[in-house]
Amino acid sequence: MxxxxxxxxxxxxxxxxxxxxxxxxxxxxxxxxxxPIALHARIHSAAALKPAQAVGVAAGHSRFYVEADVVSLIRGAGPLAARVNYLVDLPLDARGKPVKLKKKQPVLLFARPVAGASAGSNSTSSIRLVAPDAQLPWDAATESQLRAILTELVKPGxxxxxxxxxxxxxxxxxxxxxxxxxxxxxxxxxxxxxxxxxxxxxxxxxxxxxxxxxxxxxxxxxxxxxxxxxxxxxxxxxxxxxxxxxxxxxxxxxxxxxxxxxxxxxxxxxxxxxxxxxx
Structure with missing residues (x-):
């Protein structure tokens, strides 16, 4: 001892x-x-996919095709377009209907790049969320928590x-x-x-x-x-x-x-x- x-x-x-x-x-x-990518974005447009287009969606969820404008890149290497598109699965509302994603609604996205996706400043980059629901409502406290975690992650040791x-x-x-x-x-x-x-x-x-x-x-x-x-x-x-x-x-x-x-x-x-x- x-x-x-x-x-x-x-x-x-x-x-x-x-x-x-x-x-x-x-x-x-x-x-x-x-x-490898974390960003603060605002919804530009969102469309709920028909069930035939959304294979593998969990019960009680609907899948959306979303385009969002990047507010800030919190984590990521390399260029990223000013607008991104992705698929996200979200729970149905209390009536069993797809939720409404409002224009300019702020979100946090956790994603990976899509090989070959365009990254020009006037184009749209495709990203793939690390989980089907890896789109979180943005708020300052959650972003602050995220930034603190990322700071710890990159420290030596x-x-x-x-x-x-x-x-x-x-x-x-x-x-x-x-x-x-x-x-x-x-x-x-x-x-x-x-x-x-x-x-x-x-x-x-x-x-x-x-x-x-x-x-x-x-x-x-x-x-x-x-x-x-x-x-x-x-x-x-x-x-x-x-x-x-x-x-x-x-x-x-x-x-x-x-x-x-x-x-x-x-x-x-x-x-x-x-x-x-x-x-």
Whole structure:
């Protein structure tokens, strides 16, 4: 055990940010991390497609062909026309009819480019949304949240997506009741991420996440509604796969699972109001 390892108490949950928009942090982060293009636009025209033209639309939804004028390109590389066109699936209204998309209605779009689409300043670019419904109503709070997430994403050493538990172990400490659990995580980039949970002789537990090779004394519980929190809260499996603790005694595996539960409890739920895009 490392007596100099300083962390925030595992039972101390980071303060929850006050909701400032209709979507959760995870809703926006799901789209921001999936979309190479994010833009603020205003509807120019929209036409609901007939059912025969809208194969695969989910029940209770209708598909629209939309043209929208770009207000600002929030994320994206390369030129983009002043107007874009795309398809979007939106829920039917209370009467079971396609919703009305008003001219100049502001929206946020999360998309990918379409190969070969024109990008001239006087033409229209075709884009493909990263999810059928990846058109959100625009408001200043949601755009601000999006920009904050994108800023974190491009920082050197930004936390990568968690794809699973690679391996881990639990070892008892020198005093009765002491122990340490270390878990090493699989990530989308191969960059190292680990969790360490320390249990004191009095039963209190502290934990920290390391995004990198070294855990230092400044490591803390990731604050809620940050990219590090999102990666852990939304990427960790809900149960510790005990088969990843090869060579660990059964009793120590149980302690590791208990420690893992403390981490999940401190992170809290990955709350969403919409389904994440399929990667």
């Amino acid at each position: 490392n007596p100099g390892f300083a962390t925030v108490s595992a039972m101390q949950t980071a303060p929850t940010a006050t909701a400032t928009g209709p979507f959760t942090y995870a809703d926006i982060a799901d789209l921001a991390t999936a979309a 930004a936390p990568p997506a968690i794809t699973g538990i690679a391996n881990g172990f639990h070892v008892p400490g020198t005093l009765p009741g002491e122990g340490e659990t270390q878990l090493f995580l699989d990530t989308s980039t191969g960059e190292p991420v680990s969790l360490t949970v320390l249990t004191a002789a009095n039963g209190s537990r502290r934990w920290a996440a390391a995004f990198g090779e070294i855990v230092d004394g400044s490591a803390e519980v990731p604050a809620r509604n940050t990219l590090a929190w999102y990666r852990l809260a939304c990427g960790l499996p809900r149960q510790l796969p005990l088969n990843k603790l090869a060579g660990t005694a059964p009793e120590d595996r149980r302690k590791a699972a208990s420690d893992y539960g403390v981490v999940l409890g401190a992170l809290g739920d990955c709350a969403r109001t919409r389904k994440p895009p399929v990667r």
